Structure formats: structure tokens, C-alpha cells
């Protein structure tokens with residue numbers, strides 16, 4: 001399969017300054033934790049992945065938030081899926097994440113947008129300001145996935161989180177591109193009757209239910 005013919009999913013990574021957006025992105029892409037990242041501008045990464053044995057292309061936009069209060073609407077329009085990062089050791093970053101979730105949902109109203117809420121820096125347990133319950137409650141409120149990770153400690157949690165959102169995003173994208181009949185899982189009338197009434201009785205006019213479609 002050529003790169004051009006592969007399906008592509010676009011992910012934007014959002015969050016407060018210093019929450020660890022670059023750290024989780026680089027951890028996922030390279031499995032490494034570098035420690036200090038250039039953060040003055042947005043960085044776009046292209047990457048090939050295998051999701052459920054399909055080769056796909058991913059574009060990940062690691063945003064730089066020089067002004068936390070400016071919502072990047074253009075980047076939200078561009079993206080198929082969202083990773084919203086906060087630091088478990090920084091309450092304010094959790095507020096920024098909450099605000100981002102609210103604004104993403106308002107902005108994409110009508111289209112299903114897979115979102116992951118990522119509580120980073122869980123290795124800093126002594127400095128924790130956001131509990132696991134806070135993160136879980138927020139994810140329930142916004143109906144998104146939730147993970148607590150440490151980009152510094154291991155690539156495992158970060159990789160699981162990214163793979164999970166990729167799977168959801170690719171599945172959404174392929175649903176959108178399927179013909180309507182397949183999308184709705186179109187059933188024949190006899191199958192519908194069989195489903196509604198338990199079985200289809202052949203050649204038995206007395207028992208055949210009278211339905212009008």
C-alpha cells in the first residue's frame with residue numbers, strides 16, 4: 001500500500017503550558033523521555049502505525065501554548081481526535097484541561113470527536129494536586145477516555161493511551177467513509193421481522209405478522 005492511499009488520522013495535543021504535551025508526544029513516537037523540549041512553536045509529526053492489522057498514517061500536532069487563554073479553534077477544526085494533557089501536580093493545568101474539553105465539545109458540536117484526557121506526571125506523587133477521582137469524574141462528564149501516565153517513568157501508559165485513541169479515531173473515520181447501507185448495518189425486511197419477532201416463519205400466512213413499512 002502506498003503512503004498516499006493509506007488512511008490518515010490527525011491528532012492534536014492540547015493542554016496548559018508545561019503540562020508535558022511534548023514529553024508525552026515524543027514518548028509515544030520514540031519511546032524516549034528527553035527532559036527538555038523546544039516549546040516555542042507547534043510541531044507536526046507524521047508517523048505510520050499498524051492499528052488492528054491495518055497500516056495507517058498519523059499526524060500529531062504538538063501545540064505550544066504561549067497564551068493559555070487563547071483557544072486554538074483552527075487546530076480543533078483540523079483534527080480528527082484530541083489528546084488533552086494536564087499535570088497531576090498542577091491544579092491550574094487541570095482547570096485549563098477542563099476548559100479545553102468544554103470548548104472542544106462546543107466547537108465540534110454534531111461530529112463525534114474521540115478525546116483522551118491524560119493526567120501526566122503521576123511520578124510526582126508527593127506533589128499531587130489533582131486526584132485520580134477528579135480525572136475520572138471529568139472524563140465521565142465529558143464522556144471521554146481517561147488515563148494517568150508518567151512520560152518520565154515509562155512509555156507504556158502513554159503508548160496504551162495513544163493506541164486507544166488511534167483505534168477509536170480510525171474506527172470513526174472508516175465509519176464516515178463507508179457507504180450508508182454498510183454504515184447503518186442495513187438489514188433486509190425479513191431479517192428485521194426476524195429480529196423483532198424472534199424468528200421468520202416461512203410459508204405460514206396465518207402466523208406472519210402484519211407490518212407496514
Ligand SMILES: Nc1nc2c(ncn2[C@@H]2O[C@H](COP(=O)(O)OP(=O)(O)OP(=O)(O)O)[C@@H](O)[C@H]2O)c(=O)[nH]1
Pocket residue numbers: 015016017018019020021022023024034035036037038039040063064065120121122123124149150151152153
Ligand atoms: N516529573 C515529570 N516531569 C515531566 C513529565 N513530563 C514532562 N515533564 C517535565 O515537565 C516540563 C514540561 O514538559 P513539556 O513536555 O515541555 O511540556 P509542554 O506542555 O510541551 O510545555 P509547553 O510547550 O511550554 O507548553 C519539562 O521539564 C519536562 O521534563 C513527567 O511525566 N514527570
